[in-house]
Amino acid sequence: MRNENGIYSSLLKEHEKEQIAQNPYAKFGFLENPFPTKAHVMWKRFYNQEEFLREYNLCFRDFFNNQKTNSFLILGGNRTGKTHFLMHHSQKIQEENVKENVFLIAPIYITATSADFHDNYRDILDQLEAKFREAIGSELLPELIRKIQKNPDIITKVNLIEDDFVRGILNLPFGEPKNNDDPQITKLQEKGFDLMALFRNWLRGASTLIEFRQALNMYSVPKSPSAKIRLLGDLIKTLRAVNLLRGVILFIDELEQIWLSGIGKQKRERYLILLRALLDECQDSGLLMVVALSTEGGIRSNFEREYVPLYKRLASASEEHILRQIDSYDDAWGYIEYFRDKARKEYNQRTHQEFTGQEIITKPFVIETITGDDKSNKFPILQGDLFDKFHQVVENLIQM
Numbered sequence: 001m002r003n004e005n006g007i008y009s010s011l012l013k014e015h016e017k018e019q020i021a022q023n024p025y026a027k028f029g030f031l032e033n034p035f036p037t038k039a040h041v042m043w044k045r046f047y048n049q050e051e052f053l054r055e056y057n058l059c060f061r062d063f064f065n066n067q068k069t070n071s072f073l074i075l076g077g078n079r080t081g082k083t084h085f086l087m088h089h090s091q092k093i094q095e096e097n098v099k100e101n102v103f104l105i106a107p108i109y110i111t112a113t114s115a116d117f118h119d120n121y122r123d124i125l126d127q128l129e130a131k132f133r134e135a136i137g138s139e140l141l142p143e144l145i146r147k148i149q150k151n152p153d154i155i156t157k158v159n160l161i162e163d164d165f166v167r168g169i170l171n172l173p174f175g176e177p178k179n180n181d182d183p184q185i186t187k188l189q190e191k192g193f194d195l196m197a198l199f200r201n202w203l204r205g206a207s208t209l210i211e212f213r214q215a216l217n218m219y220s221v222p223k224s225p226s227a228k229i230r231l232l233g234d235l236i237k238t239l240r241a242v243n244l245l246r247g248v249i250l251f252i253d254e255l256e257q258i259w260l261s262g263i264g265k266q267k268r269e270r271y272l273i274l275l276r277a278l279l280d281e282c283q284d285s286g287l288l289m290v291v292a293l294s295t296e297g298g299i300r301s302n303f304e305r306e307y308v309p310l311y312k313r314l315a316s317a318s319e320e321h322i323l324r325q326i327d328s329y330d331d332a333w334g335y336i337e338y339f340r341d342k343a344r345k346e347y348n349q350r351t352h353q354e355f356t357g358q359e360i361i362t363k364p365f366v367i368e369t370i371t372g373d374d375k376s377n378k379f380p381i382l383q384g385d386l387f388d389k390f391h392q393v394v395e396n397l398i399q400m
Helices: 007-021 050-066 082-100 117-136 140-150 153-157 164-171 183-190 195-203 210-215 225-241 265-281 296-306 308-315 329-351 363-371 383-398
Strands: 070-076 105-111 247-253 287-294
Touching: 050 070, 050 247, 050 287, 070 082, 070 308, 082 105, 082 117, 082 247, 082 287, 105 117, 117 140, 117 225, 140 153, 140 164, 140 195, 140 225, 153 225, 164 195, 164 225, 183 195, 183 210, 195 210, 225 247, 225 265, 265 287, 265 296, 265 308, 287 296, 296 308, 329 363, 329 383, 363 383
Parallel strands: 070 287, 105 247, 247 287
Antiparallel strands: none
């Protein structure tokens, strides 16, 4: 709609103001409750932990510049912000990818809750493809195959052996059905099979049409963890070789759950061995593994004692990185003020005006809320507990 005089734009702004005015949080200058909880996440915002963040940024910069496989172990008690840190940085990287229409770094977030490497493997592939599509607007595997087939010498350049993966990406046609020297491929195309979808399923270790594998000289299906680890390494190498990717950051959350969720020792050890094998397979291939582990209940000692190789590998880049708790009123106020002000800024931007109402959430109010009737020492406070408290405070205020 043409809008020579700006009338339509003005009407839209007024409509938006009316909608926001009906929002119960608007009287405090917010679009929503400004404080996160487990059910009300806010991954975009991250505050404090300056020393910890500086160490992570050094590790990330070294990984980005040198493209060497590295690792970073995050330690902290329950509700100190480990998941928040992982999700914040994962989403931040992807937002930059989308904004710049590039896919330099692929941020992949998984959990170790079930100690199931096969689930993790499928999740990694799914996220790689989805995030490439979101950032670039095209499909990852066709782009990779097109580039490899135009310059097959890349296979030799990255020292890949001639295995099923290599034969697949060299022989796989895609797009519209076309004449092909191989009658088996032509027959599959004429029957309407989606060969790219079959190859995608094969990568994930799913049982695949035997005629498809025979046509492409692919003799097996990657069922075992070792085959999947090798495939991940080869995939990252080739993506980097054709400049579709610079590296992968694998954020692994809740590693402590493999001790806490009733998983047997044998399964736990096998899972830890596979994580170590993935690091070894991707040595110098552009992988940064960032792992979060709770320090509650002696889990760190169990990890270090039960599987020394992986623990040392994760912590080898530097000393351990520990998220600290909130240890003073000034510290607590810093968190609350930051999240309040971020929410207020969003409100002002959406309403196209500055909030002029009374400020309820002030430093004295925060101190009084934390102290309550009990004057005993309240610190340290866990980040999650602090936000839970003030999330509920805001919910109570809007009911008044």
